[in-house]
Amino acid sequence: MTQTNDFMAQEAEHKTAKKILIVDDDEHFRLGLTPRLKTNGYAVVWAGDAVAAISVARREAPDLIILDLGLPAGDGFLVLERMKTLSDLVAVPVIVLSARDPADNKKRALEAGAAAFFQKPPDNHEFMMAIRHALGETVALSNFLKT
């Protein structure tokens, strides 16, 4: 879990910032997405496999989880199922962001409890809108109509 530590340090600066957990085994993905999330005012933590996803989530209590489907030590669906059984995680919104085909996975992910499904690479604008929406943040009407 050493990788998450630098983000945890940064998080101290944003005590009030909402926390997003990225569950993805691709380090470049994390490096690419993190700056944008931070610029938008979120704190970011990271987990690289299905097992770490649950333990980091329990420890960090994120406000939202961005979840990949293909993970070491289990897949994203397993994480979604496991979260349902844990009282502290059951209400945390999850956005699935996967390279997999939405035709086969979108419905399944939404049924498993995901708030939204995006295929990689997502449109930055739409993706950020979905994050705000899932976090229950107010969105300007013009932006809403755009999506």
Place this chain on the structure above:
Amino acid sequence: MTPEALARPDLGVRSPQVLSTRPPHVPRGADGSGDVELSPKMRADLLDFDAWAEVLSMYGRTMRVAVALTDAEGLLLGKCQNPQPVWKLVRDAVSDWGTGCPFCITKHLPCDAVAEALRTGTVVVAHDEAGLTHVAVPLALGKQSLGAVIAGQVFDRYPEPLLLRRAAKDFGISAQELWEAAKKERPVAGNLLRASGDLLGALGHAFLQQRLGAILQEKLAETNDRFRWLAEGIRDYALFTMDTTGRVTSWNVGAERMLGYTQAEILGQNFSCIFPPEDIQRRVAEGQLNKALRTGRSEYEGWSVRRTQEQFWTNISITALPGGRESPIHGFAIIMQDTTERRKLAMVLEEAQHERARLQEKFLSHVSHELRTPLTAIYFFTTNVLDGIFGELTPEQHKHLALALDNVTQLKDMVSDLLDITRVDTHKLTLVHQPTSLVKTTAEVLSTCRTNAAAKNIGLHGDFAPNLPLVWADPARVRQILTNLIDNGIKFTPDSGTISVKGKFFGEDHNFVCVSVTDSGCGISPENREIIFDRLAQVQGTGEVSRSGLGLGLFISRELVTRHGGRIWLDSRPGYGSTFYFTLPVFSLAKYCSHIFSGPNLDAGSVTLIAVDVLEVKGGVQADILREIRQILGRCIHAGQDVLLPATGDEGAIVTFFIVACTDPKGSSLIASRILRDLHNFDKASHLSPAISSTTMLVARGQPREQQIHQVAARIESSIQEHLLDKERIK
């Protein structure tokens, strides 16, 4: 011998008609005359000496003359029958008589009796130098000369010693001996000889006919044998015939082998035993027989049953056999081929193709997945820098990064196309239909394409007819189609060109909207117009070939348009530009609801709640239009007939109408048709944008009517509440 014949005094030419008259029972043409040229083989067969020998010999002995047969050249065929003593004496003494007349004893004057007879078709009488007489009788079938019969070697007057002495001297034999022989001969009267020539002609002709009949008979038998051999020899095909009532009348070895019945077992039986009972019930074979009756022939594939009750797949060809005067058809000939193996093979092949497509999809899905991961990283890094997250960029840096992003987007589209193409093959290209606004969708696409267009200074314009209705389509797919067409336009349009997108009702069919994308590019030649929608099509020699992509865009677009029920085509003038057109079906609330008001839904005794949110595309809903819709949908209230419409909603931007159809099976179709009519009227105000949802609830049957209505009312109320709450949440 008639007295008239005897009375004829001259020895000249005889009238030919007598000899060439055919026996009346021989039909015209059947004697091989006229149309058909007799083959040399046929000629030889007709004048086969072995066949003729007996009749000639009998004639010669009866008439006490010598008789011989010649061919059309006048050459002797076989031997001379019943040769006469004087002739024999002279002929025996000379070793070589050459090719002259076989009956003449002559050294100085060649006899042309046979040639003359063949040429004129008449009986010709000739004398030779020894005073012997013979007649040449031509043999002909119609106009075709076959040969001649020669009879004679007799004196027609008392022998003349002077002639005989000269002949003896000519041929080096004893005059005394010749004279002694001649004296013993009894002369035949000239008239009698000529009359016997006539007789010989008639006889010869009759025999010729008989001979012809025999030959034809033999040939027919041979042909029949050959056919029987052929039919029986065909072991891989079942060949059988049946009469018009379906009784089997012939059965070949192949049929026996294929179907298991022997000829003895099946003859006279109805053919239905070789078809499966369910096909007999469905009158499959009967239908095919009727088709053969009508058209003369029918061919189909289906199951057949062997005697062992084993079923096998066959190709069956039925030919109606023409009958006589009484009935036009006297039966059917049936050829069956066992195609079970072929079918199995075809199925295996199909299975293999499916498997290949599945593997290909799996592979491309994997590739797509693997490509997307690094692509995502590149996308994030590029956009992060481009959006200034790490500080301001110089214009030059911005320009280059923007180009990098363009390429990422292109790459992303290609990856998507790859996956789409495999979905086309595995029939997994799915559409999520909904009422879709073309104006809105096009505006979105134009705004995303604007960057690309601006780079080449190309103007992008959208122009849509007012009151353009919504279309029944998948908006994401419509975006994809439009993006493909516009990107294509940008690619092939030179700098400072224009691209315009227009939408209007499709002139040929107002159930469709037609969208056109026109560019001012290089245009497409007629031969390329044919192939441009094909998979991997790339038009050579135009535009930036290096950036032509995978060549899948138009193929996928065509597939998508077709799946929507529309069509896509193009119009182009090379050098002036191209216009691509595609059509999409107009959204119809009536069409959308029709399945709810039909078939099983009606029978079930169900209640359907349809919520229609009406939102005007531009601005707020106008009061008069709303009133109109209220009027239309208001008629849906068919109270007392189990149909209710508590049409109501907010007076804001979105007005919700609820159509409740409680379709009691009793009279339900009548009510359904009324509702559908009213919905059709609603469609006419279709420039309004409805968002629709429907829920169907089953009504418990068997309960008291009042209780049913109460239950239904409660459920409808809760559904409406839920719907309104949902909408509130969305807001």
